[in-house]
Amino acid sequence: MATKSKIQEISIPKSESVEAWGMNSSSISPVFRPKTQEEIINIIQWANVNKKSIALRGGGCSYGDASINSQGIVLDLTNFNRIIHFDSKKGIIEVESGARIKDLWENGIVNGFWPPVVSGTMMPTIGGALSMNIHGKNNFKVGTIGEHVLEFTFVTAKGEVLVCSPKKNSELFYSAISGFGMLGVFLTVKIQMKKIYSGKMKITPVVTKNFEEMFDYFEREYKSSDYLVGWIDAFASGKSLGRGQIHKAVNLESGEDPDFPANCALEKQHLPSRLFYLIPKKWMWILMRPFSFNLGMRLINFAKYIASILVNGKEYFQGHAEYAFLLDYVPNWKFIYKPGAMIQYQVFIPKENALDAMKEIFQLCQSRGIVNYLSVFKKHKPDPFLLTHSVDGFSLAMDFPVTKRNKENLWKLCYEMDEIVLKNKGKFYFAKDSTLRKQIMESYFPKENLKKFKLLKKKYDPNNILSTDLYRRVFLNETN
Ligand SMILES: Cc1cc2nc3c(=O)[nH]c(=O)nc-3n(C[C@H](O)[C@H](O)[C@H](O)COP(=O)(O)OP(=O)(O)OC[C@H]3O[C@@H](n4cnc5c(N)ncnc54)[C@H](O)[C@@H]3O)c2cc1C
DSSP, X not given: OOOGGGSOOOOOOOEEEEEOTTSSOEEEEEEEOOOSHHHHHHHHHHHHHHTOOEEEESSOOSSSSTTOOTTSEEEEOTTOOOEEEEETTTTEEEEETTOBHHHHHHHHHTTTEXXXXXXXXXXXXXXXXXXXXXXXXXXXXXXXGGGGEEEEEEEETTSOEXXXXXXXXXXXXXXXXXXXXXXXXXXXXXXXXXXXXXXXXXXXXXXXXXXXXXHHHHHHHGGGOSEEEEEEOTTOOXXXXXXXXXXXXXXXXXXXXXXXTGGGSHHXXXXXXXXXXXXXXXXXXXXXGGGOSHHHHHHHHHHHHHHHHHTTTOOEEEEHHHHHOGGGGSTTGGGGGTTTOEEEEEEEEEHHHHHHHHHHHHHHHHHHTOOOSEEEEEEOOOOSOTTOOOXXXXXXXXXXXXXXXXXXXXXXXXXXXXXXXXXXTOBOOTTTOSSOOHHHHHHHSOHHHHHHHHHHHHHHOTTOOBOOHHHHHHHSOOOO
């Protein structure tokens, strides 16, 4: 560990507001924004000597308090964002950890490569994505992002710089990825991108009348799909419980697309910033806002379901970015949930229990009168990372508005849903979480993984400098 003499003096920046993506929690903290590896290492060493608590922050796209620190400093890595090298033959990209998924795909697609795993938004950094070990709509097929990382450099919370890969320092490789920023900082990352042969994919929209049909379709079609995602109308009940729409996507084969590579140009991928060439999309949240209450959202979900019947089975071609990041093209859509904003509650349930568990969850929400406004359904497979959230099964992500009036009851509902998830051997995901409690986390994580994580935390962060509101809430049982 560094001694005081080797560390450059640091002046603590002015405090500012740091917000969760769902805008339901925030802190006032000093925020460092280093641009170089040397600055990052120096801050880590300085924090050790001065016993300062630091939360690492990437794009701030975690829905809850994963990159917030009410009790200390925030280290924002978004200015540490260079593309170091892109091997356009092999599709291997090396970036600084503050580069975003947007940088990855924009650099890749013009050379015929797409990131192997992307989230529903292109704004996360690679450091944040590895730290949560994100999954995409292709999780059932290619696993999580960590499975495509060839190597990374890492400064542990003690200040030691290490190179990690599945073979080199492999214990740290498999625990820093998924380690939610608690063991150290990702510095540079090498990722294997995926070859594509078209700027578009073939999409099949399929309407499903209830949960049973949704599950059946996923199980029948996943082997012939590259991506699968389901939207569910959470307001439907009875025989229609879990009704919705699936979008299946398949990549085109080499030689199949006469417009390749022209349709990989960025101007063919990004969507126009105006709706019908007229209304700026940045105003759309204002137009949507009048519907942001239970009856309005019931209507919108119903209208979406009817629209999906009209296009059922009608195949079309869609650009990669549009399929992957549709919501990014409606800027600030989350503002419809203001002033209290929103939480996402996402559960991962083994396949043998998932259907019954999800039905029970929806019925519970309806009986409590708190129905989520947007539900997304995906299929998953297990992965080898220490704090993995994935299962051999399915996930359901549910967006709930938070208001002064419903907050207490919403949290109670989440606690009730936690019990259904535990009973069905399910899991939760730190990237999405706002409500998890220590006793629930200890019940669903395998004991041996938890024990190993605690040992690694002591080994790589002996002064406990890395901490977040999420860590204190879920691991230390503290409220901020
Ligand atoms: C609209 C939307 C859609 C989403 N869709 C998906 C999805 O489909 N699949 C999915 O898996 N997730 C999804 N997410 C969640 C998102 O991908 C994760 O929360 C991701 O971790 C965010 O990365 P970030 O850079 O914003 O990091 P932050 O949210 O800022 O931080 C996340 C974690 O990473 C740590 N961290 C940040 N940088 C570093 C670093 N350099 N080194 C070490 N630790 C670091 C932080 O301490 C924190 O624990 C979605 C989020 C949104 C808002």
